[in-house]
Amino acid sequence: MLALFLKDLRLLRRDRRALIVLLVGPLLAIAIIATVVRRNQALGMRLPVVNEDQGRVARTFTQLLEEYAVVTEVSRPEAEALVRDRKEAAAAIVFPAHLSEASGQGRPAEVVLLTDPARGSGVEQARGILLLVEKRAAALADPVVVDLLSLREVSLTRTGPAPTELERAIPGYSLTFVLLVVVLGTAMTMYDEHAWGMMPRLLIAPGRFTSMLIEKLLVRLLVGSGQLLLLLLFCQLVLGVSLGPSPLAVLLLVLAVVFPIVGLGMLTAGLAASREQTLGIGLASVFTFAYLGGLWSPIWAASPWVQRLSTIAFTSWAMQGMSDLMLRDGGLAGLPVTAGLLFVNGIAFTVLGIALFNSRYATR
Amino acid sequence: MRRRDWPWARWQPKRTEATTGGTDTVDGLAPGARERRRTPAVVTRNLGRSVGRREAVEGISLVVEDGETLGLLGRLGAGKTTTVGLISTRLRPTRGEVRIFGNLVSEDVNAARRLLNVASEEEGGYPSLTGEENVDFFARLYGVPRGECSQRVAEALELVEMTPSKDDRLASYSRGMRRRLSLACALVTGPRLLLLDEPTVGVDPQSRAHIFQAVRALQARGLSILYTTRDIEDVEALCDRLAIIDEGRLVALGTVSELLARSQTREVIELTLGRPPGDLGSIASLDGVLRLEFSGTELRVFTLHAPGVLAVLCGTPAFLAQPILTMKVTPVTLEDVFVELTGKELHD
Numbered sequence: 001m002l003a004l005f006l007k008d009l010r011l012l013r014r015d016r017r018a019l020i021v022l023l024v025g026p027l028l029a030i031a032i033i034a035t036v037v038r039r040n041q042a043l044g045m046r047l048p049v050v051n052e053d054q055g056r057v058a059r060t061f062t063q064l065l066e067e068y069a070v071v072t073e074v075s076r077p078e079a080e081a082l083v084r085d086r087k088e089a090a091a092a093i094v095f096p097a098h099l100s101e102a103s104g105q106g107r108p109a110e111v112v113l114l115t116d117p118a119r120g121s122g123v124e125q126a127r128g129i130l131l132l133v134e135k136r137a138a139a140l141a142d143p144v145v146v147d148l149l150s151l152r153e154v155s156l157t158r159t160g161p162a163p164t165e166l167e168r169a170i171p172g173y174s175l176t177f178v179l180l181v182v183v184l185g186t187a188m189t190m191y192d193e194h195a196w197g198m199m200p201r202l203l204i205a206p207g208r209f210t211s212m213l214i215e216k217l218l219v220r221l222l223v224g225s226g227q228l229l230l231l232l233l234f235c236q237l238v239l240g241v242s243l244g245p246s247p248l249a250v251l252l253l254v255l256a257v258v259f260p261i262v263g264l265g266m267l268t269a270g271l272a273a274s275r276e277q278t279l280g281i282g283l284a285s286v287f288t289f290a291y292l293g294g295l296w297s298p299i300w301a302a303s304p305w306v307q308r309l310s311t312i313a314f315t316s317w318a319m320q321g322m323s324d325l326m327l328r329d330g331g332l333a334g335l336p337v338t339a340g341l342l343f344v345n346g347i348a349f350t351v352l353g354i355a356l357f358n359s360r361y362a363t364r
Numbered sequence: 365m366r367r368r369d370w371p372w373a374r375w376q377p378k379r380t381e382a383t384t385g386g387t388d389t390v391d392g393l394a395p396g397a398r399e400r401r402r403t404p405a406v407v408t409r410n411l412g413r414s415v416g417r418r419e420a421v422e423g424i425s426l427v428v429e430d431g432e433t434l435g436l437l438g439r440l441g442a443g444k445t446t447t448v449g450l451i452s453t454r455l456r457p458t459r460g461e462v463r464i465f466g467n468l469v470s471e472d473v474n475a476a477r478r479l480l481n482v483a484s485e486e487e488g489g490y491p492s493l494t495g496e497e498n499v500d501f502f503a504r505l506y507g508v509p510r511g512e513c514s515q516r517v518a519e520a521l522e523l524v525e526m527t528p529s530k531d532d533r534l535a536s537y538s539r540g541m542r543r544r545l546s547l548a549c550a551l552v553t554g555p556r557l558l559l560l561d562e563p564t565v566g567v568d569p570q571s572r573a574h575i576f577q578a579v580r581a582l583q584a585r586g587l588s589i590l591y592t593t594r595d596i597e598d599v600e601a602l603c604d605r606l607a608i609i610d611e612g613r614l615v616a617l618g619t620v621s622e623l624l625a626r627s628q629t630r631e632v633i634e635l636t637l638g639r640p641p642g643d644l645g646s647i648a649s650l651d652g653v654l655r656l657e658f659s660g661t662e663l664r665v666f667t668l669h670a671p672g673v674l675a676v677l678c679g680t681p682a683f684l685a686q687p688i689l690t691m692k693v694t695p696v697t698l699e700d701v702f703v704e705l706t707g708k709e710l711h712d
Binding site for chain 1: 449452453454474477478480481482484486487488489490491502505506507549
């Protein structure tokens with residue numbers, strides 16, 4: 001038993017890259033996450049404000065809001081675009097015209113919250129900030145009359161009732177599951193060819209080695225797509241979660257989402273030279289992309305540079321595509337851009353992964 | 365597809381004098397013989413491969429004639445597997461060239477690949493597939509028409525006598541069975557050239573016998589074979605000609621009898637003495653003694669003519685003072701030639 005223990009330790013020590021991935025990797029990841037995640041999450045949230053009032057109430061509220069969020073004054077159409085189309089904000093606050101005047105005259109008035117219910121935590125955060133600001137406004141030496149103010153929410157992305165917690169959680173967790181299974185599955189199946197002694201035989205077969213790798217990746221694309229589709233169908237049939245109005249859009253999105261994940265698996269296989277490395281690099285890439293895509297927690301809680309980085313992470317597009325379809329009543333119309341970006345990312349990962357894998361194993 | 369339609373079935377056994385002829389030229393061919401033959405299965409010229417600063421193989425020039433079995437004999441690490449890797453197109457040479465049935469590998473690698481296959485010491489295969497499924501995979505990988513696959517697979521399995529185990533998963537096979545299946549995987553693709561890289565190392569006697577039988581059947585069908593081994597018995601049993609490789613270089617090429625004839629030694633006197641002889645120098649300096657091997661009380665004297673040496677040997681002071689327990693005179697063996705050419709034993 002001691003001999004096995006010592007042997008395994010020695011094997012690990014010899015595999016330097018795996019050792020770095022296994023030991024230093026997690027420490028590095030925690031250190032990076034501690035650096036990039038904001039201590040005060042509210043400060044990172046973007047909150048567009050439409051000031052049609054131009055009076056004392058809107059001015060006071062806006063000044064107080066700036067202490068809790070990144071406030072930008074915009075026009076109403078721009079606010080709607082930020083929330084509905086560009087998905088850069090979960091909610092926007094509108095101070096309608098004559099708000100201060102009505103408040104001064106003791107008449108009831110309302111503040112409008114334009115929301116994207118698909119981004120539930122962001123909307124809740126916006127509500128919380130408004131509540132806090134309302135209390136502080138009431139406590140000022142020259143108090144704003146807040147008792148007569150009410151909040152009206154307008155959903156910009158969904159016609160029905162706001163999605164439940166379960167519905168909001170499903171896109172992120174479905175993607176996480178598929179990321180884990182497909183990235184590790186793809187990378188391990190490539191490594192297995194080597195471990196089973198098949199690589200020399202495949203290398204001398206007529207035809208391009210790259211074509212053989214692509215055939216293997218196609219299987220993974222098919223299996224991964226099947227897994228995600230099955231998962232979504234289960235959610236729809238058993239849990240009653242909506243998959244949107246277009247089954248074709250679901251199918252296309254599933255393929256578009258799984259393709260870059262398969263590519264990421266190929267890239268992992270290209271980078272890893274052993275089983276340990278495959279697991280280490282695979283898991284590290286899954287966690288990184290899950291975090292950058294906001295699969296587990298909203299990306300607005302991260303530092304601005306991480307938020308910028310997340311815009312080029314395929315998982316954030318995948319998440320957006322899934323949310324558009326399941327939570328925002330999206331159909332085929334909004335799909336081409338998201339699917340296109342995912343496809344380009346998938347091509348890049350696959351080409352790079354195959355090149356690295358070839359440089360390790362192919363005829364040389 | 366009927367058996368006679370298999371690509372290798374077109375090549376009839378050929379044991380011409382030219383094939384096993386002289387080795388005067390660098391590629392081991394008798395002068396003028398090249399023109400008389402069909403395109404050779406393998407021609408390598410000055411083949412070399414460096415790994416870092418080390419030369420794994422260097423200046424390998426050899427010919428495997430169409431229908432011939434050439435043995436490549438060498439110690440562990442002599443460069444046999446690298447040579448097979450270069451000929452099989454798995455490795456790229458750093459120097460020299462390889463032609464497979466006239467196709468220059470560096471110009472059209474796929475043309476060469478379609479004509480050859482390898483069964484190596486490593487028994488590659490998919491553990492969760494059955495033996496038949498593994499063989500079938502290779503048939504499809506090499507583009508065997510769908511309609512012919514099942515018959516080709518059955519014939520390949522039959523040839524290595526794996527039909528009874530064809531439905532078992534590879535994971536349950538013994539090493540010898542895996543080695544035979546590996547051979548079937550190579551054969552199902554219909555190669556004209558088969559590279560066998562130490563196919564009998566570490567296998568049980570039964571599997572070894574099956575492999576020998578399969579190789580003989582393939583020879584009878586005229587398949588060209590390059591057979592690497594560390595075992596003299598394999599070479600003597602299966603090969604038409606033999607190349608000896610040491611430290612990445614070819615040191616000899618020819619038929620077994622040619623290599624034996626090339627040796628300076630003709631006979632070996634093997635003696636078991638009562639105690640170690642004291643003065644070996646006096647024995648070594650005797651007329652007709654070419655070399656001595658000495659271990660404990662065992663002494664081997666390599667000679668040109670044993671009777672002449674024996675008469676003098678028994679009169680030397682080293683022998684007069686002690687009894688000779690056993691004495692045997694044998695003709696020189698291939699193993700002796702190997703030691704003479706390389707200065708090393710074949711096995712450690």
